[in-house]
Amino acid sequence: MASASLLANETLKKGSKFNFRAYPLALGILLIAVSNLTRIALTLKSAGTAEYNLNSILGIFTIGLFYDLINALYFVLPLMLMGWLTPCRLTIKPGYKLLANGLLFILIFLLLLDAVSEWIFWDEFESRFNFIAVDYLVYTNEVLGNIRQSYPVEIIITFLLILTILLTWMMTTVLSNHTIYPFSFWKRSVITGIYSAVIIAAYFFVDNKVRQFSNNNYVNELAGNGMYELFAAYRNNELDYNQFYATLSNQKAFVDIHALIKTRESHFVDQNPFSIRRDIVNLGPELRKNVVLISVESLSADFLGSFGNTQHITPFLDSLAGVSLLFTNLYATGTRTVRGLEALSIGTPPTPGQSIVRRPHNEELFTMGTVFKRKGYQTKFIYGGYGYFDNMGYFFEHNDYRVVDRNALSKKEIDYENIWGVADENLFELAMREIDNGTQAGKPVFTHIMTTSNHRPYTYPDGRIDIPSHTSREGAVKYTDYAIGQFIKNASQKPWFKNTLFLIVADHCASSAGKTDLPIDRYKIPLLAYAPGFVKQGTMPRLMSQIDLGPTILGLLHFSYRSQFFGYDIFKLEAGRERAFISTYQSLGYIKHDSLVILKPQRISGTFVPNFDDGSRRAVTSDNRLINEAIAWYQSASFQFKNGLLKK
Template identity: 75%
Template structure:
């Protein structure tokens, strides 16, 4: 609570809830946590109960459990430092990629010293608790009675499993209060149970015919014509006039680049000098929102141009092959599509997803040791990534075919390390330095590209995958989803600003529209230049809460079929709940229901 600081609403009700409900979840968690002790007591014959060997085994088990509790406390602190919440769906994801996560922690914190302190504390606490426990723990008990005790315990555990979930802690309108009222271990367990959410089971929905009609009316634009009348089908022909321009496309998705890092959005720290200078030569989009809070959400939006579906990103789900994607559209136009990443492609299933959706995948394995100036657990330094990208683009363009290169950076990520001497902020000192280093690397890439033969025929698109932080006092603080977008192509794209509300899923269709491409589309996104005024909207989400932004309103869809409507403050992220606008709620439901239906039933396939 002290760490959350001013983010907490310290009313009497909230403080009582934090500690009262928190205690309840601590007790529920303890039921699960003591299972090894209960089983040990049950399988141990009475004649061994007070023997030295059994006591040693019990004390070792106690030592392990106490150490896990202390390790969990430190881990929760570190996790809160990064995400301003207790363990959640992200923590479950990270457990799958132990090498990267453990490596990241080792590079960010003095792990050996922390473990040493925890071991000393564990010894002290084990000795203390052992002296109290030996007075009554090691009494002989017949097997029948032990079985009865275990049976009652298991019934209580089963009842807790069936009747208690993590919704009780969500009693306040303040997100920090709700997080504090939970228990980290329990939240990790709850997130594991709910990492994939069936839309029809958990969320508000419309009659399928109504939802289908509504989504078709919302995706249709003046330049599009539907190809069929099937339920939930949004397949349509996009017809743009003029000559198709087969320019190279270099899409740079920058790790955690919040809009408010840029001077163009009011930042005065000077940590993005190159991007700020480039903004004056580019078309700068000033009202763009990321769909989610993870890299895989950004990659999903940029590649398949679909609203976020609850639970896992489609990048990480089974049956995500052969989807209609930017890679497939541009491939049909003769492009060579590449996903270029500075880390290992297996992380977050990125390599598999892009490799099975019309992209060639190039990751850090394409670089030799001598080509890497610096690397951390997430990947090579961004400057080395861009050197790799430049090499691949140059080689591909020599074949005479245009290139679509989607480059994903990694340096703006804890532990915030990068080669020394590149910028005036020392490595490993914080996010500001990482942002400035990534800005430096992008600048170096663009300046070198200007000397390449393919530069004058290239469209550069620079955007964030998501913001640096998504935490706030409200469920979906919209200011924490605002990201920059620059489209730079001297002599082709006129410098200026685009202030219209826009979603990350609109970037793909907008790029295709700029190049006058006509194509068959299954994208949910709009070409912002063809869209009639007043139809703009954006999507923001966590893995459970699905937000729909339109006309200065925010509709949030939650599990248990909850729908809420707010008037958000786009500057500080606060939101005032208002009476629901039925039509706006129906629109939100139709977008998300349609996206979930399409993926589940294979309608997103090529």
């Protein structure tokens, strides 16, 4: 019997090609090597902005190694489970060898693909994978299409496959030349149990806050691990305000918000202490003008010559600014299109996690569409892509807008399209048709148009502008400027033009990355109000939030209405009460006067003096009054949505 057992063990030693310990260990070492090579590459890429010194370099690579090790624990899980559950006698079978090596091949390919994807994501967003990457995983058609149109995907995949084959062959060859001692199921269970305990502890006690060791956001991002950051972002895609942030009692928050939100033209009408319903009374006859709101993809203020740009990439908008009211101190609430659409439609401060546009239970909310519809308007949201993307179609369709998207155009009406949507000129042709139809029916129209062309891969029809398609964001900006110009010029020939208020605003800036996690200069956006004979040319320099645009439009039209907006009519607001909100999916910023309050998870809060030109900031002694104001705004907005109080 003993000799038979020894013979069996010898057979396993010579025949088995899957080593319970060595395969996961080898893959983990490869992951750490690839992660460090990626970190080195991104560190070199960011040399001009990350402000390296000895401490930052040590932090990047030591903390980075810690996250690499944690990520390796998760990544080798399939191999660990395979080795634990497979009886030793099966590991010498040729089929099992093929299965084990096939799994190793897949994991190595995913590891290499992740490294390339991190480079591409950093090139676009100057950060590791984050909440945006989680969102993009939901919309694989648009995202993969965008990548294919922007990069030589076939060449990259072919190269990665060849490299994966080479690495798999090298690893399996090296591992097969070592003596393999079989483990009994009991021993494998003990090892797997210890491994499981470590990975469970990592899940509950390690988060991505360890890397926040520097005042330079680029340095903190480099200290992370992209694959781990993707996992962390997925875990935190919705954040309960009361659980993670500094709070007041709900009663105190709403007492404060009632005082902050009250204006001279309004009075509260609801006995519910958590309600902000109030009647807005504007004097003078209501002006039933058509309203065309154009939200432009990624139109940072500093793209416009009106804000100091010297590249001449917005010639039409700069000329339009000379005959419009130009708002020069407006800030976007967030970094995504859906966050901008949220601010422009429901007028609420950004709640942590996903935009309300993307959340469940976002139907029947009080929106700009609600107000205009109650006034007898036709209300439409017009988009050049497919409405299902980012849940935009569902959100607007269920909140008093009629959605008109790419499906409304025939093939012959499309001069050019990419994965995000049709060319902006075709979008505006569609919008013109919809406005014509609406006004001919005898009703005024409120039309919200969302552009798409200023988005990677930055492609557009040839021959429109002097920058070739697919070369740069500057080209995409100039093409969108051209398309808006054609739209306004064509609209000026329409009978409804003289009775129309045009508003052109950005959804967010082109980039929100900076040396700090909320670089204030990366949230500044333009707003032009154009209506010859109605809106006087000039500038509006007062600090203003994107959520103020709705109430300001309604004030311009002298509309009286019952409001649930958090925003102000900037023309009626007393001086000194201006404020703005900026955010990522976790960090919540509150700008007032020359101060910036930042609220973060783990109930962290701080007061800073920001540099409005370069986005840097200086920490100062906490201003508790200002912090409590910020808490009141954000806590009450989160409470209202969670408890259905944003519904009409």
